[in-house]
Amino acid sequence: MNSKQRTAITPTREEDYAQWYQEVIKAADLAENSPVRGCMVIKPWAYAIWERIQSTLDSDFKRKGVQNFYCPLLIPKSFLEKEAKQVEGFATECAVVTHHRLERQEDGQLIPAGELEEPLVIRPTSETIIGEMTSRWVQSYRDLPLKLNQWANVVRWEMRTRLFLRTSEFLWQEGHSVHASSNDAHTTATTMLESYRDLAESVMAMPVTVGQKSLNERFPGAVNTYTIEAMMQDGKALQSGTSHFLGQSFSRAFNIDFLSKEGKQELTWTASWGASTRLIGALIMTHSDDNGLVLPPKLAPYQVVILPSPHKAEKPEDITRYCEELKKTFEALSYDSQPIRVFIDDSDNRPGDKSWNWIKKGVPVRVEVGPKELASNAVYVGRRDKEPRDKESINRESFIQNLPDLLNSIQTALFNNAKNRKKENTHHAASKEDFHALFKEHGSVFVKAYWHDNEANNSIEKALKDEYKITVRCLPLDGDEGPCIFSGKPGKLAVFAKAY
Amino acid sequence: MNSKQRTAITPTREEDYAQWYQEVIKAADLAENSPVRGCMVIKPWAYAIWERIQSTLDSDFKRKGVQNFYCPLLIPKSFLEKEAKQVEGFATECAVVTHHRLERQEDGQLIPAGELEEPLVIRPTSETIIGEMTSRWVQSYRDLPLKLNQWANVVRWEMRTRLFLRTSEFLWQEGHSVHASSNDAHTTATTMLESYRDLAESVMAMPVTVGQKSLNERFPGAVNTYTIEAMMQDGKALQSGTSHFLGQSFSRAFNIDFLSKEGKQELTWTASWGASTRLIGALIMTHSDDNGLVLPPKLAPYQVVILPSPHKAEKPEDITRYCEELKKTFEALSYDSQPIRVFIDDSDNRPGDKSWNWIKKGVPVRVEVGPKELASNAVYVGRRDKEPRDKESINRESFIQNLPDLLNSIQTALFNNAKNRKKENTHHAASKEDFHALFKEHGSVFVKAYWHDNEANNSIEKALKDEYKITVRCLPLDGDEGPCIFSGKPGKLAVFAKAY
Structure with missing residues (x-):
C-alpha cells in the first residue's frame, strides 16, 4: 500500500461493483470456478464460514424438534411429474442421468452405456422423493408432526452463473415437515423462517426484511412462500432463505395421509424450508470493503x-x-x-x-x-x-x-452500519409516478409501496421485471394496507427492488 | 415377550444371519430402501450415529492439519480418462449425466433434452477433479503439504445392494493431500488410517486388523492401499476405512508440480483416504444381538x-x-x-x-x-x-x-467381547492343507498365513476368490515374514477371510 491510499481490492466498489465482488472472493481465497460448467469449488476459508452457518442453523433446527436424515440424490423422472408445478419449475434446468456406465468403443472412445429404463434427475430440491418416503412413514396422528432436514447438494442447471450467488450445483439444507393441520404446517414455515432471520441478523449482522413472496414468485407447488430479503451494498436485494407452506399439493400428489385422532383418514399438510451457500454471497456483499472481506465476529472462523x-x-x-x-x-x-x-x-x-x-x-x-x-x-x-x-x-x-x-462492539458496529445503509436506501412511493421517479433518481434501492397481489396484476409485475428489472421482493409480514399504486385496488405494503 | 425367551428380532442370528441384519435395521429404524434403485434413505436414528462418526473423524482430521472444502459432484468424462486405472476401476459402474433438461413431447411424455457436449459422471471418488484443482493451487514448496477433506455423497452403480454395506449412493468423507516428498505422502496415508483405527476401536468398540492391501486389492491408481478390517459376528471381514499412498499417479496425470526449495520444478506426491456410511453396517454386525442394535456409549446419540x-x-x-x-x-x-x-x-x-x-x-x-x-x-x-x-x-x-x-464399563465390555470373538475366530495356517482345513472346519474365520504378494500369485488369489470366496484382507503392518504357504516363495503374514 502506498500513500495514495491504494486499496487491496482493484477495482473498488465504486469503480466496478460486479468485478469487485469477484476480486474479494479471489483475495480472500473463498472459491473459484471449476472445470465443470457452472460448478464452483468452495475453498477452505469459505467452507469454514459455511460450517459456522451450518452449526448455527443445525442446532436451532434441533431445538425446534427437527431431525436430520438423508434422502437419495437421484429422483425418478416420474416423481417430478407427479406434482405439476414442480415439473414446470424444474424440468427446464436439471441434470439428467440416462446411463449407468461408460463403455470403450473400438476406436478407444468411452461412451455412455447401460441405458436406464427411466431417466433419473439429480435433485433440484427433494419435495417429491421426500413426499414419497413420508407417505410410507406417516400412518396415524401419532406420527405427526414429522420434521426432517437434510444437508445436501442440489443441481439446477444455470446458464449464467456467479460464484455463490448462482451456481449449477450448490450446498444447502432442506427442511421438510408433515402435519395434521394446515395451521401447524403454516406455523412451522414461519417458525423456520425465524431461524433464518436470527442467523442473518444476530450472527451474520445482516438486517433483513421478513415477508411473504408475491403470487408470481412462489416456490413451485407452494401455497405461500416466505422469505428474508437482504440489501446488498449496491442497493440490490438478495433473497437469503425461504420457507414454504405447501398446503396439500405434495400430500395429494404422493398420498401422504393419516388416521386422525377421530379415526378419520385425512390428507396431511406439508411445509419445507431451505438456505444455501448463497448466504456467503450475501455476507460478502453486505460487509466487505475495498480491502476485502469483512467478517462479523460471531461468524468468523477465527475471531x-x-x-x-x-x-x-x-x-x-x-x-x-x-x-x-x-x-x-x-x-x-x-x-x-x-x-x-x-x-x-x-x-x-x-x-x-x-x-x-x-x-x-x-x-x-x-x-x-x-x-x-x-x-x-x-x-x-x-x-x-x-x-x-x-x-x-x-x-x-x-x-x-x-x-x-x-468483539461485541465490532459485531454491533457492522450490524448498525448495514441497518443504516438499508434505512437510507429504502424509500416510500405514494404513487406510480413517485415509484418510477425514486428508481430513476437512486438507481438500486428498496421502494415500499402498496400492491394488489393478485393474478390480475401479473402483467404489471411482468412489465416491471422486463422493462426495469424490478421485482416484488416481498410483502413484509408487519406491513399495513392501502390502495395499490398501480391499480388502485386494495393492496398491502410491498417491497420492490432489483435483485440478485 | 413371553416366557419362552422370544427375542425382539426374528429370525435370530443363528437362524438366518443375513435376514437378521435386515431386521435389526428395521427394528432400530435405521434405514430403508428407496424407490431409486440401489439408493437408501438414512433415517434419523442412523443419521444421528453418522453425525457422531463425522464429528469424531472431523475433529481428528482438523487436529492433523486437514482443512475441509468442497469440490463439484460432476466430473467430466475426460478427467476420468486421464488416469488409466481410475477409468478401468470406475467406468463400469458410474451414473452418467448426458442431458441438462427435460422436454415435453407432443404426446405429453417428458424426455431428456439439451444433450451435453461431454458427458459428466457423478463422482465415484474425486481424485481426478481434485488433481486438476490442486495442480492450479500448488506452485511452490511453500504451498505444501496441502491436506484437504470433503464430506460428500458419491455414486457407484451397484447391481446387488445391501443397506449400508453396498448402496449405489453413499455418504463418506474423502481426504486428499499433496506433498513434496514420497515419504511425507506415505506418512499421511498411515497417519489418517490411524484416525480410522482410533474411531473403530476407541469409539465404536470394534477391534480391527490394520494392514496393507494385497496388490490385487488396491485402489485404482494407488501404489499402496492401507485398510482397517473388522470381524463381523458371522466371522466375515468388513473393510471399514482405507487410505492410499498414490505415489505420482495423479500428479503425473494432472501435472501437479511445484518449485522446490532448491529451485527445481518437481512432481508432487499424493495420498487419499476415505470412510463411509458402511461403518454403520460394521457397527450393526459387531455388537447387535437378537434383541436389536447395541450401541457403544461413546457412539450412542443418547447414552x-x-x-x-x-x-x-x-x-x-x-x-x-x-x-x-x-x-x-x-x-x-x-x-x-x-x-x-x-x-x-x-x-x-x-x-x-x-x-x-x-x-x-x-x-x-x-x-x-x-x-x-x-x-x-x-x-x-x-x-x-x-x-x-x-x-x-x-x-x-x-x-x-x-x-x-x-457407561465406561459398558464401552469396555463391548470392546472386550468383540476382541475375544475376533481372537477365538482367528487361526494360523502353517500350510496350504491347513489353510483349507481351517476354513472347512470353521466356515467363516480369519486365517493368518504367509503370503508371497506378487503378480505371480495373482492366479492363486483369483482361484481362492472364485472357488471359496476367500480374499487376502490385508498384510498386517505388524506381521512377520515366512515362506508363502501356496508358493513357497518369501512371504509376509497375511489375513485371509470371506468378506462383505
Whole structure:
C-alpha cells in the first residue's frame, strides 16, 4: 500500500461493483470456478464460514424438534411429474442421468452405456422423493408432526452463473415437515423462517426484511412462500432463505395421509424450508470493503489472528512463547457463549503481507507481536472495521480484559452500519409516478409501496421485471394496507427492488 | 415377550444371519430402501450415529492439519480418462449425466433434452477433479503439504445392494493431500488410517486388523492401499476405512508440480483416504444381538433414556419433575470429555413398548421411573449389554455417582467381547492343507498365513476368490515374514477371510 491510499481490492466498489465482488472472493481465497460448467469449488476459508452457518442453523433446527436424515440424490423422472408445478419449475434446468456406465468403443472412445429404463434427475430440491418416503412413514396422528432436514447438494442447471450467488450445483439444507393441520404446517414455515432471520441478523449482522413472496414468485407447488430479503451494498436485494407452506399439493400428489385422532383418514399438510451457500454471497456483499472481506465476529472462523514478528527479536522463541500464551488466554475467554477462536499465523511471510492477508480474509481482530510489544507487555491491535493502518498499542492485560467487549462492539458496529445503509436506501412511493421517479433518481434501492397481489396484476409485475428489472421482493409480514399504486385496488405494503 | 425367551428380532442370528441384519435395521429404524434403485434413505436414528462418526473423524482430521472444502459432484468424462486405472476401476459402474433438461413431447411424455457436449459422471471418488484443482493451487514448496477433506455423497452403480454395506449412493468423507516428498505422502496415508483405527476401536468398540492391501486389492491408481478390517459376528471381514499412498499417479496425470526449495520444478506426491456410511453396517454386525442394535456409549446419540411411567402415579406431574431433574443432573456429568447425552421418552406408549423400543435402538442405559422409584428415591435401571429383564433398582444418588463409570464399563465390555470373538475366530495356517482345513472346519474365520504378494500369485488369489470366496484382507503392518504357504516363495503374514 502506498500513500495514495491504494486499496487491496482493484477495482473498488465504486469503480466496478460486479468485478469487485469477484476480486474479494479471489483475495480472500473463498472459491473459484471449476472445470465443470457452472460448478464452483468452495475453498477452505469459505467452507469454514459455511460450517459456522451450518452449526448455527443445525442446532436451532434441533431445538425446534427437527431431525436430520438423508434422502437419495437421484429422483425418478416420474416423481417430478407427479406434482405439476414442480415439473414446470424444474424440468427446464436439471441434470439428467440416462446411463449407468461408460463403455470403450473400438476406436478407444468411452461412451455412455447401460441405458436406464427411466431417466433419473439429480435433485433440484427433494419435495417429491421426500413426499414419497413420508407417505410410507406417516400412518396415524401419532406420527405427526414429522420434521426432517437434510444437508445436501442440489443441481439446477444455470446458464449464467456467479460464484455463490448462482451456481449449477450448490450446498444447502432442506427442511421438510408433515402435519395434521394446515395451521401447524403454516406455523412451522414461519417458525423456520425465524431461524433464518436470527442467523442473518444476530450472527451474520445482516438486517433483513421478513415477508411473504408475491403470487408470481412462489416456490413451485407452494401455497405461500416466505422469505428474508437482504440489501446488498449496491442497493440490490438478495433473497437469503425461504420457507414454504405447501398446503396439500405434495400430500395429494404422493398420498401422504393419516388416521386422525377421530379415526378419520385425512390428507396431511406439508411445509419445507431451505438456505444455501448463497448466504456467503450475501455476507460478502453486505460487509466487505475495498480491502476485502469483512467478517462479523460471531461468524468468523477465527475471531482473532495473532501475527508474530520474531525477525528482529534477540530471542525469537520469546515472541513465540508470548504469542502462544496469548492464544491460550484468549481461548479461555468466551464470546457468544463459545470459546474465542484464535489462530497464530507463524508462516514465514513478511509481517506486512501477513497482516494484509488476514485483512483480505476479513478476520475481526489482528494482534501483532514484535520485540517492542514483548518489551512493554503490550499488543499492537488492528480492527477489521477500522482503516488498516489505524492500529494501536494496548497493554496486554487490559486488551485481554476487553476482548469479548471488543468483539461485541465490532459485531454491533457492522450490524448498525448495514441497518443504516438499508434505512437510507429504502424509500416510500405514494404513487406510480413517485415509484418510477425514486428508481430513476437512486438507481438500486428498496421502494415500499402498496400492491394488489393478485393474478390480475401479473402483467404489471411482468412489465416491471422486463422493462426495469424490478421485482416484488416481498410483502413484509408487519406491513399495513392501502390502495395499490398501480391499480388502485386494495393492496398491502410491498417491497420492490432489483435483485440478485 | 413371553416366557419362552422370544427375542425382539426374528429370525435370530443363528437362524438366518443375513435376514437378521435386515431386521435389526428395521427394528432400530435405521434405514430403508428407496424407490431409486440401489439408493437408501438414512433415517434419523442412523443419521444421528453418522453425525457422531463425522464429528469424531472431523475433529481428528482438523487436529492433523486437514482443512475441509468442497469440490463439484460432476466430473467430466475426460478427467476420468486421464488416469488409466481410475477409468478401468470406475467406468463400469458410474451414473452418467448426458442431458441438462427435460422436454415435453407432443404426446405429453417428458424426455431428456439439451444433450451435453461431454458427458459428466457423478463422482465415484474425486481424485481426478481434485488433481486438476490442486495442480492450479500448488506452485511452490511453500504451498505444501496441502491436506484437504470433503464430506460428500458419491455414486457407484451397484447391481446387488445391501443397506449400508453396498448402496449405489453413499455418504463418506474423502481426504486428499499433496506433498513434496514420497515419504511425507506415505506418512499421511498411515497417519489418517490411524484416525480410522482410533474411531473403530476407541469409539465404536470394534477391534480391527490394520494392514496393507494385497496388490490385487488396491485402489485404482494407488501404489499402496492401507485398510482397517473388522470381524463381523458371522466371522466375515468388513473393510471399514482405507487410505492410499498414490505415489505420482495423479500428479503425473494432472501435472501437479511445484518449485522446490532448491529451485527445481518437481512432481508432487499424493495420498487419499476415505470412510463411509458402511461403518454403520460394521457397527450393526459387531455388537447387535437378537434383541436389536447395541450401541457403544461413546457412539450412542443418547447414552441414557429416561422412561417415565406416570400412569399409576397419584400425581403424574411429580414423576415428570423427577425425570426432568434426573435429566439435568445426568447432563451435568461428563463421559468421554463430553456432557452425557440424555433423552426423556414421554410419549404415551405403554411402558413395556417404550422400553423395547429403546432396547431395539441400542441405547446403553435405560432408566425407568414410576411411583415406586419416586417413593423410594430410586431408579430402575437396565443395561443394553445385559438381558432385557435383568434390571435393578438403584438408589438415585449412587446411580448418579456411578453413571460415568457405568457407561465406561459398558464401552469396555463391548470392546472386550468383540476382541475375544475376533481372537477365538482367528487361526494360523502353517500350510496350504491347513489353510483349507481351517476354513472347512470353521466356515467363516480369519486365517493368518504367509503370503508371497506378487503378480505371480495373482492366479492363486483369483482361484481362492472364485472357488471359496476367500480374499487376502490385508498384510498386517505388524506381521512377520515366512515362506508363502501356496508358493513357497518369501512371504509376509497375511489375513485371509470371506468378506462383505
